[in-house]
Amino acid sequence: MPGCLQGCWKRLEAEIMAEDDNNNKIDKIVVLDFGSQYSHLICRRIREANVYCELVPYNTPAKALKEMDPKGIIFSGGPASVYAKGAPKPDRQIFAMGKPILGICYGHQVLVDNFGGKVKRAASREYGRAGLKIDDDSDLFKNLDTSINCWMSHGDAAEKVPDGFKVIGHTENSQSAAIGDHERKMYGIQFHPEVVHTERGMQILKNFAQEISGAKPEWDMQSFIDTTVKEIREQVGKDKRVLAAVSGGIDSTTVAALMHRAIGKQLSCVFINHGLLRQDEEKEVVRLFKEHLGIDLIYVNAEKRFLSRLKGVTDPEKKRKIIGDQFAKEFVTVAKKHGPFQWLAQGTLYPDVIESGVSKGPAAVIKTHHNVGGLPKWLKLQVIEPLRFLYKDEVRKVAKLLEVPDELLKRHPFPGPGLAVRIIGAITPEKTRIAKHASKIVEDELKAAGYYDKVWQAYAAVGDDRAVGVLGDERVYGHVVMVRVVESIDAMTADWTRLPYDVIERISNRITNEVEGATWVTYAVSSKPPATIEPQ
Numbered sequence: 001m002p003g004c005l006q007g008c009w010k011r012l013e014a015e016i017m018a019e020d021d022n023n024n025k026i027d028k029i030v031v032l033d034f035g036s037q038y039s040h041l042i043c044r045r046i047r048e049a050n051v052y053c054e055l056v057p058y059n060t061p062a063k064a065l066k067e068m069d070p071k072g073i074i075f076s077g078g079p080a081s082v083y084a085k086g087a088p089k090p091d092r093q094i095f096a097m098g099k100p101i102l103g104i105c106y107g108h109q110v111l112v113d114n115f116g117g118k119v120k121r122a123a124s125r126e127y128g129r130a131g132l133k134i135d136d137d138s139d140l141f142k143n144l145d146t147s148i149n150c151w152m153s154h155g156d157a158a159e160k161v162p163d164g165f166k167v168i169g170h171t172e173n174s175q176s177a178a179i180g181d182h183e184r185k186m187y188g189i190q191f192h193p194e195v196v197h198t199e200r201g202m203q204i205l206k207n208f209a210q211e212i213s214g215a216k217p218e219w220d221m222q223s224f225i226d227t228t229v230k231e232i233r234e235q236v237g238k239d240k241r242v243l244a245a246v247s248g249g250i251d252s253t254t255v256a257a258l259m260h261r262a263i264g265k266q267l268s269c270v271f272i273n274h275g276l277l278r279q280d281e282e283k284e285v286v287r288l289f290k291e292h293l294g295i296d297l298i299y300v301n302a303e304k305r306f307l308s309r310l311k312g313v314t315d316p317e318k319k320r321k322i323i324g325d326q327f328a329k330e331f332v333t334v335a336k337k338h339g340p341f342q343w344l345a346q347g348t349l350y351p352d353v354i355e356s357g358v359s360k361g362p363a364a365v366i367k368t369h370h371n372v373g374g375l376p377k378w379l380k381l382q383v384i385e386p387l388r389f390l391y392k393d394e395v396r397k398v399a400k401l402l403e404v405p406d407e408l409l410k411r412h413p414f415p416g417p418g419l420a421v422r423i424i425g426a427i428t429p430e431k432t433r434i435a436k437h438a439s440k441i442v443e444d445e446l447k448a449a450g451y452y453d454k455v456w457q458a459y460a461a462v463g464d465d466r467a468v469g470v471l472g473d474e475r476v477y478g479h480v481v482m483v484r485v486v487e488s489i490d491a492m493t494a495d496w497t498r499l500p501y502d503v504i505e506r507i508s509n510r511i512t513n514e515v516e517g518a519t520w521v522t523y524a525v526s527s528k529p530p531a532t533i534e535p536q
C-alpha cells in the first residue's frame with residue numbers, strides 16, 4: 001500500500017488493541033519487527049512451540065503493548081545499524097515493563113545500545129555458520145550441548161557488554177555473541193535461532209517463551225477453534241446474519257465451516273459462477289457444500305454478466321478490475337434478495353494482514369487481487385475475518401479438525417478471477433473450452449502419476465498463438481497450449497516442477513488428441529521471480 005505505511009501501522013495497532021479484548025485469555029509472546037527477512041519466521045517458530053505469537057511494528061507504543069499483555073517480548077533482526085542516524089528504536093518505556101526480552105541480531109544490538117554498551121562496525125562481517133560455545137546453560141541455553149552450530153548474518157557487533165549483563169555464549173569472532181541479565185530476564189543473541197541452520201534454535205526460542213517468560217504452551221488449532229467459535233457468537237449476536245463468499249478454496253471453505261459451527265443458520269454462503277471456473281467446478285462445489293458440510297449455499301450463475309463485460313478485453317489488469325467489480329455487484333444482488341445481512345465474512349490470512357502494513361514498505365502493484373481493495377463501501381456490511389491471525393498451514397489444520405473433506409482440502413489454490421488470468425488475450429468460448437479441458441487433463445495425469453499432492457499448482461493456459469498441426473492427414477492451424485506446474489511454499493516464490501518426461505509426454509499426447517483445436521503443447525520453465533505463477 002504505497003504511501004500509507006504509517007497509517008497502516010496506526011490502524012493495525014488499534015486493531016491489535018481491539019482484538020486483544022478477545023484474545024487476552026491465552027498466553028502470548030510479541031515480536032517487535034525491525035525489518036528482518038526472518039521476523040515472520042520467529043513468530044511461526046514460537047507458535048510451533050505451541051505458544052501464541054504476534055508480530056507488531058517496532059515502534060508500537062509501550063501502552064499498546066501493555067494492553068496486549070505479552071508474557072515476553074522479542075526484538076527481531078533488521079537491516080539498520082543502531083548507531084546510525086534515524087535507526088529504528090523501540091519505545092523506551094518497553095524496557096520498564098518488567099517483561100522478559102530477547103533481542104535477536106539487530107534486536108540484540110538494540111539491547112546493548114539501550115543499556116549503555118557499545119555497538120560498532122565489526123572488523124569483518126559474518127555471514128553463515130559459526131560455532132557457538134555455551135558459557136551458561138542455566139536458562140536460555142538449557143538442554144543444549146556445550147556447543148552448537150548457529151547461523152550469523154551481521155556486520156555490526158557488540159564491543160562492550162552493558163552493565164548487569166554477562167556473556168552466556170561466544171564464537172571465535174564474537175566474544176559477546178550471546179549475553180544475558182538473569183535478574184531482569186533480558187537476553188541478546190547475535191545469531192538467528194529462527195532459521196533451520198541454527199542447531200536446536202527451536203529449543204532456544206522454546207526456552208525463552210516457556211521457561212523464561214512462563215508462557216503456557218496452550219496454542220493449538222483445537223483451542224483456536226474453541227475460542228474463535230465463542231468470539232464469533234459474541235461478535236455476531238443472536239439475531240444478526242452473516243454472508244460468506246465462498247469459492248470452494250481452502251480459506252473461504254474453512255471460514256464457512258467455522259462460522260457454521262458458531263452460528264448455524266445465521267450463516268449464508270454465496271458461490272458465484274463467473275463462467276471461468278475449472279471443469280465441472282460449479283457442480284463439485286455445490287455438491288461438496290451440500291453433502292459434506294451441510295451448509296446452506298446460494299449458487300449464482302452469473303456467467304453471462306461476467307463474460308459480456310469481459311468481451312474483447314485483453315489487458316490483464318482491466319480483466320481483474322472488471323471481475324472484482326462484478327463480484328461486488330453480485331454480492332449486492334444476493335444481499336438484497338436473501339438479506340438483510342449485517343456481516344460479510346472473509347478469508348483474510350495473517351500474511352495478507354502483515355503484508356498490508358507491518359514489515360513491508362511501499363510495494364509495487366504486480367497484480368490486482370480481486371478480493372483485496374475491491375471491497376465496496378456501499379455494501380454497508382461489517383467485515384468479519386476469523387482467520388486473520390492464521391498462516392495457511394494452520395488453516396489447513398483447522399480445516400481438518402472441522403472435518404472439511406480431503407477432496408476440498410487437497411485441491412490446488414485457484415485464483416478468484418479464474419481462467420480469465422490463464423487465457424491470454426481476449427476471452428473467447430473456444431479458448432475457455434481449451435483451457436478447461438486441457439487443465440483437467442493436466443490435473444488427471446498428475447494425480448495418476450502421484451504428483452498432484454506434491455505440487456502447488458498445475459494448469460494449462462492458452463493464448464492467441466497458433467501453430468500448424470497435422471491430424472489424420474489434415475492440416476490444422478490450432479492453438480498452442482502452455483502447461484505450467486509449479487512448486488511453492490507460500491506462492492511468494494515458486495519453481496517449475498521437473499516432471500518426468502514420460503508424464504509430460506502423456507499430458508502432451510492427451511491434449512493434442514483429446515482437446516479439439518489444440519495442436520501444440522509447451523511446458524513453462526520459468527521460476528517466480530522473474531515470472532509469476534499465473535500468466536496474467
Ligand SMILES: Nc1ncnc2c1ncn2[C@@H]1O[C@H](COP(=O)(O)OP(=O)(O)OP(=O)(O)O)[C@@H](O)[C@H]1O
Pocket residue numbers: 244245246247248249250251252253270271272273274346347371412413414415416417
Ligand atoms: N467464485 C467465487 N464466488 C464467491 N466468492 C469468491 C469466488 N472466488 C473467490 N471468492 C472470494 O474471494 C476470496 C479470495 O479467493 P482466494 O482464491 O484467495 O481464496 P480461497 O478460494 O478461499 O482459497 P484458495 O487460495 O485455496 O483458492 C475467497 O475467500 C472468496 O471469499
Ligand SMILES: O=c1[nH]c(=O)c2[nH+]cn([C@@H]3O[C@H](COP(=O)(O)O)[C@@H](O)[C@H]3O)c2[nH]1
Pocket residue numbers: 320367368369370371413414415416417421457491528531532533534535
Ligand atoms: O484469489 C486470488 N485472486 C487473484 O486475483 C489472484 N491472482 C493470483 N492468485 C494466486 O496467487 C498466487 C500467486 O500468483 P502470481 O504469482 O501469479 O501472482 C497463485 O497461487 C495464484 O493462483 C490469485 N488469487
Ligand SMILES: NC(=O)CC[C@H](N)C(=O)O
Pocket residue numbers: 036076077078079080081104105106107153154155156157
Ligand atoms: N541481521 C541483522 O539483524 C543485522 C543487524 C545489523 N544491521 C548488522 O549488520 O549487524
Ligand SMILES: [Mg+2]
Pocket residue numbers: 247249250413414415416
Ligand atoms: Mg481460490
